[in-house]
Amino acid sequence: MEAFLIEVDGAAIGRRRNTTCGPWGRMWIRHVPVEEVLYLVSGGQEYAWDTNEEYLFKAMVAFSMRKVPNRETTEISHVLLCNVTQRVSFWFVVTDPSRNHTLPAVEVQSAIRMNRNRINNAFFLNDQTLEFLRIPSTLAPPTDPSVPIWIIIFGVIFCIVLVATMLLILSGIQQHRRKHKGPSEMEDTEDKCENVITIENGIPCDPLDMKGGHINDAFVTEDERLTPL
Amino acid sequence: MEKTRPLWATPLQFVFACISYAVGLGNVWRFPYLCQMYGGGSFLVPYIIMLVVEGMPLLYLELAVGQRMRQGSIGAWRTVSPYLSGVGVASVVVSFFLCTYYNVINAWAFWYLFHSFQDPLPWSVCPLNGNRTGYVEECEKASSTQYFWYRKTLNISPSIQESGAVQWEPALCLVLAWLVVYLCILRGTESTGKMEQLANPKAWINAATQIFFSLGLGFGSLIAFASYNEPSNNCQKHAIIVSIINSSTSIFASIVTFSIYGFKATFNYESCLNKVILLLTNSFDLEDGFLTANNLEQVKDYLASAYPSKYSEVFPQIKNCSLESELETAVQGTGLAFIVYTEAIKNMKVSQLWSVLYFFMLLLLGIGSMLGNTAAILTPLTDSKVISSYLPKEAISGLVCLANCAIGMLFTMKAGSYWFDIFNDYAATLSLLLIVLVETVAVCYLYGLSRFESDLKAMTGHALNWYWKAMWGGVSPLLIISLFIFYLSDYIITGTLQYQAWDAAQGQLVTKDYPPHALAVIGLLVASSIMCIPLVALGTLITRRLRRGDPDPAPVA
Numbered sequence: 001m002e003a004f005l006i007e008v009d010g011a012a013i014g015r016r017r018n019t020t021c022g023p024w025g026r027m028w029i030r031h032v033p034v035e036e037v038l039y040l041v042s043g044g045q046e047y048a049w050d051t052n053e054e055y056l057f058k059a060m061v062a063f064s065m066r067k068v069p070n071r072e073t074t075e076i077s078h079v080l081l082c083n084v085t086q087r088v089s090f091w092f093v094v095t096d097p098s099r100n101h102t103l104p105a106v107e108v109q110s111a112i113r114m115n116r117n118r119i120n121n122a123f124f125l126n127d128q129t130l131e132f133l134r135i136p137s138t139l140a141p142p143t144d145p146s147v148p149i150w151i152i153i154f155g156v157i158f159c160i161v162l163v164a165t166m167l168l169i170l171s172g173i174q175q176h177r178r179k180h181k182g183p184s185e186m187e188d189t190e191d192k193c194e195n196v197i198t199i200e201n202g203i204p205c206d207p208l209d210m211k212g213g214h215i216n217d218a219f220v221t222e223d224e225r226l227t228p229l
Numbered sequence: 230m231e232k233t234r235p236l237w238a239t240p241l242q243f244v245f246a247c248i249s250y251a252v253g254l255g256n257v258w259r260f261p262y263l264c265q266m267y268g269g270g271s272f273l274v275p276y277i278i279m280l281v282v283e284g285m286p287l288l289y290l291e292l293a294v295g296q297r298m299r300q301g302s303i304g305a306w307r308t309v310s311p312y313l314s315g316v317g318v319a320s321v322v323v324s325f326f327l328c329t330y331y332n333v334i335n336a337w338a339f340w341y342l343f344h345s346f347q348d349p350l351p352w353s354v355c356p357l358n359g360n361r362t363g364y365v366e367e368c369e370k371a372s373s374t375q376y377f378w379y380r381k382t383l384n385i386s387p388s389i390q391e392s393g394a395v396q397w398e399p400a401l402c403l404v405l406a407w408l409v410v411y412l413c414i415l416r417g418t419e420s421t422g423k424m425e426q427l428a429n430p431k432a433w434i435n436a437a438t439q440i441f442f443s444l445g446l447g448f449g450s451l452i453a454f455a456s457y458n459e460p461s462n463n464c465q466k467h468a469i470i471v472s473i474i475n476s477s478t479s480i481f482a483s484i485v486t487f488s489i490y491g492f493k494a495t496f497n498y499e500s501c502l503n504k505v506i507l508l509l510t511n512s513f514d515l516e517d518g519f520l521t522a523n524n525l526e527q528v529k530d531y532l533a534s535a536y537p538s539k540y541s542e543v544f545p546q547i548k549n550c551s552l553e554s555e556l557e558t559a560v561q562g563t564g565l566a567f568i569v570y571t572e573a574i575k576n577m578k579v580s581q582l583w584s585v586l587y588f589f590m591l592l593l594l595g596i597g598s599m600l601g602n603t604a605a606i607l608t609p610l611t612d613s614k615v616i617s618s619y620l621p622k623e624a625i626s627g628l629v630c631l632a633n634c635a636i637g638m639l640f641t642m643k644a645g646s647y648w649f650d651i652f653n654d655y656a657a658t659l660s661l662l663l664i665v666l667v668e669t670v671a672v673c674y675l676y677g678l679s680r681f682e683s684d685l686k687a688m689t690g691h692a693l694n695w696y697w698k699a700m701w702g703g704v705s706p707l708l709i710i711s712l713f714i715f716y717l718s719d720y721i722i723t724g725t726l727q728y729q730a731w732d733a734a735q736g737q738l739v740t741k742d743y744p745p746h747a748l749a750v751i752g753l754l755v756a757s758s759i760m761c762i763p764l765v766a767l768g769t770l771i772t773r774r775l776r777r778g779d780p781d782p783a784p785v786a
Contacts, residue, residue: 131511150343157343158405165412172415172623 053123054081057092060119064111065094065103071111073097234299237457244467246454247292250601251475253594254334254566255443261483262561263439265490267432273480275436280476283708284440286700287665289468290672291446295455296464297684301608302449305456306668309676311773315765316667317609320449322758323660324605327448328633330652331602332410333640335595336403337567338588340382343402345584352377353575370736374572379731382567386643388730389747393643400641407634410599414607414626437712438658443475447661447668450601453608460688465697486565493573494555501550512543562653563646566591603629647728647747655751659716660758666709667762673702726751 058079065074074094084090093102112119112132120126237243264272298305303317344351355368355376363369368376379385386393445451455464499522506520513532520528529547533540560569574583603626610625611617617625640649672681678701682693720726726748729738743751 149347150340153343153346154339154401154405157339158408161405161408161412165408165415168412168415169623172621176621 054084056122057081060115060122061092061094061108061112064115064119065108067114068107068111071103071107235457236459240458240462240467243454243458243462244470246601247451247467247471248474249597250450250454250604251444251471251598252478253443253445253598254591255439256475256479257482257486257591257594258562258565260439260443260479261486262565263435264483265487267435272432272436275433276440276476279433279437279440279708280472282700283437283705284444284446284476285469285472286697286705287441287446287669288444288451288472289465289697290669290701291451292455292464292468293681293685294668294672295452296458296460296462297681297688298452299456299460301456301610301612302452302605303609304612305452306671309671312766312769313667313671313675313762314769315762316664316671317449318765319660319664319758319761320447320452321606321609322761323657323664324448324450324602325633326652326656326754326758328599328602328606328629329636330640330649330656331595332406332599332633333399333403333637333645333649334563334566335406335409335592335599336399336637336641337382337563338591338595339402339405340399341567341571342585342588342592345581345588348581350571350575350580350584351381352571353580367733367736370734372572374568374575375736377571378563378567380733383646384643385646385731387732388741389644389647389728390744391644395638396641396643396645399645400638403637403641404634406596407630407637409596410603411626411630413596413600414603414630415623434712434715437708439479440476441665441712442657442661443479444472445598445601447665448602448657449605449609453604454601456608461690463689463691465689465691465694489570489573490556492576493569494552496573496576497555498550498552501548505547505550508543508546512539563649647730648750650728651743651747651751652754656754656758659713659720659755662709662713662716663759663762666706666713669701669706669709673706678702 055076058076058081061079062074062076065071065078075097078095078097079092080095081090081092094108095102109132116127116132120130123130237246264270294305294309298308300308301317302320303314306317307314352374355364355373357363358365365376367380371379382399384393384396458464502522502525506522506525509515509528509532510520513536515528570587571584574580574587577583606629607626610629611622620628639645640652642648672678678698682698686692726743727740728743730741731737732739
């Protein structure tokens with residue numbers, strides 16, 4: 001029997017009668033081995049890789065092919081597995097109903113790509129733990145919220161800082177105004193005192209409230225006149 | 230009646246303001262780099278010697294000058310000698326340059342801080358390419374942290390000539406950074422308190438330089454802070470405290486930085502090994518778990534002998550993983566802060582928390598230093614009778630912040646990071662050495678060391694220790710002169726200056742020459758501050774001559 005070489009990029013060049021496994025359709029499963037028993041570990045689920053699992057795999061591949069137009073008659077028996085190794089990697093091919101040719105690599109690849117998610121889920125694996133050689137997986141894009149998160153946080157901090165700045169500026173302006181009003185208020189009360197002096201026969205009126213401190217009027221003599229500032 | 234100068238509420242506030250100014254980003258990203266380059270622990274020897282011989286005396290000198298003259302840098306030096314107010318002007322000019330570019334770092338820190346509230350951290354994964362079959366090419370070639378820094382944050386252009394437009398995202402962050410700084414300085418400076426191969430001469434030179442710039446000498450900030458002190462304040466004690474705390478922070482920061490290096494190196498080494506193991510396991514259909522880090526070398530030899538042709542196919546893809554080469558990556562500056570640290574953080578558990586804490590710390594350091602920088606500009610401006618009679622303090626601060634923010638937009642352009650490096654490397658280095666040299670010589674020989682000594686004694690009540698006199702008079706000026714000569718000759722010998730540009734196609738930095746207009750800007754930066762000293766002296770000389778030569782001025786109509 002001739003050696004059977006299928007190019008990955010090109011179509012299958014099947015000329016022989018007996019179809020055998022080709023090296024292109026190759027998958028392997030990463031697992032944690034325990035002695036000779038092959039276990040598949042994924043997401044906490046453990047199960048041994050045996051012929052039943054192989055049957056399931058064939059069923060999934062046949063299912064994927066049946067979704068392709070013109071290939072609805074693919075049966076499980078058309079999927080061939082071979083070269084199963086210890087780390088659970090094997091080759092497989094899909095033949096046409098007449099069992100004479102294998103299907104083109106491109107067809108099988110695209111069919112598996114379409115149903116990759118379901119194949120993964122059947123074995124509780126994901127794209128990282130179940131690898132199909134030369135079938136690149138479509139990577140899931142990270143979720144992009146409509147408004148980037150950083151703008152929201154930026155907006156919050158910006159508003160807080162802006163409000164604080166405005167408050168400080170306003171309180172500064174108020175302080176200025178109070179300072180300018182203060183000395184003029186002093187002058188008003190002193191003018192009033194002048195009037196009082198003329199009214200109240202010469203006893204000087206000192207703006208005690210303004211100056212602070214206490215002066216005992218009993219000790220004020222004629223000579224001591226409190227001069228207003 | 231003369232308006233009394235505002236004072237610090239307590240001496241502790243003054244100390245905290247000085248510490249927060251001196252302890253800045255340089256402690257985190259420059260000192261550990263120097264330690265690593267110049268022999269690790271042994272770098273501490275020249276560092277501590279330079280601290281004692283150069284750092285502390287000059288720090289004490291600046292604080293004493295500020296406290297004695299009770300004015301900002303321009304007024305203080307005008308009091309020492311009218312011909313020397315140029316020194317103050319030069320300090321203000323250098324501080325202005327520093328303010329302009331330093332706050333951009335805070336803008337970047339804000340950017341990273343806001344992006345830390347996502348899962349996963351945006352710099353831990355590469356974005357997908359157009360048809361979602363793989364990652365973006367630039368990210369694959371470089372790493373996800375480098376991609377996030379160079380493409381998402383800076384959106385850097387391939388060279389300094391291609392300026393590009395202002396990027397609105399970092400521009401927004403810059404506006405926020407300036408708003409925060411304005412908020413802090415609004416009420417005046419007095420409110421800011423409220424919150425390395427021993428034989429290698431380069432090691433000694435770098436130790437001297439690091440001490441010099443780490444303490445922030447020559448910018449006028451220390452003079453500004455000290456001018457708000459009570460005259461009787463014991464600034465000698467404070468000078469020693471501030472310099473010791475600054476250096477301890479540097480040493481502590483390098484301990485942290487080295488452990489981060491170790492973590493990152495170990496992590497990268499292990500993932501490199503895992504990649505090689507996976508590659509070999511897949512290529513030769515080995516049993517999973519058969520290849521481990523321990524037997525990797527033997528298995529590789531066995532495979533090379535058993536399957537020579539297949540091994541030679543796979544061989545080019547096998548990377549040589551080495552812990553030593555990972556540890557040897559010594560980075561400083563923005564590369565350390567925003568690439569190496571983020572790479573280490575993304576691999577930690579609860580990385581969002583560490584990321585937020587880390588960038589918050591960077592922001593605190595940066596804004597603390599910014600307050601000192603702005604004080605250096607604002608204090609001379611508010612001291613000047615001309616300006617403060619027209620505008621209130623808040624308006625002056627606002628105008629300064631606005632002007633700096635507008636100029637800082639230059640650094641948010643696509644080529645902004647290259648201009649940032651220019652400012653960072655050249656705006657302050659040579660000019661500061663000259664400014665501090667002139668300051669020391671002025672106080673010791675123009676004003677008179679004995680006169681200054683008696684002033685200090687009258688102010689604080691303590692006599693001046695002979696140690697300070699010896700340092701101010703002789704050792705420190707000589708040190709600064711030698712540093713100055715070294716740097717000047719280094720610039721001249723190296724010839725044309727070069728910079729590192731990011732090549733998006735290769736995913737790594739390449740060295741390029743500065744174009745002529747960038748060289749012109751560098752020259753202008755250095756000259757504009759240095760020239761102030763002789764120009765103002767000349768100006769004062771001329772005005773005095775004119776006044777003397779014209780005794781009867783024409784009466785004003």
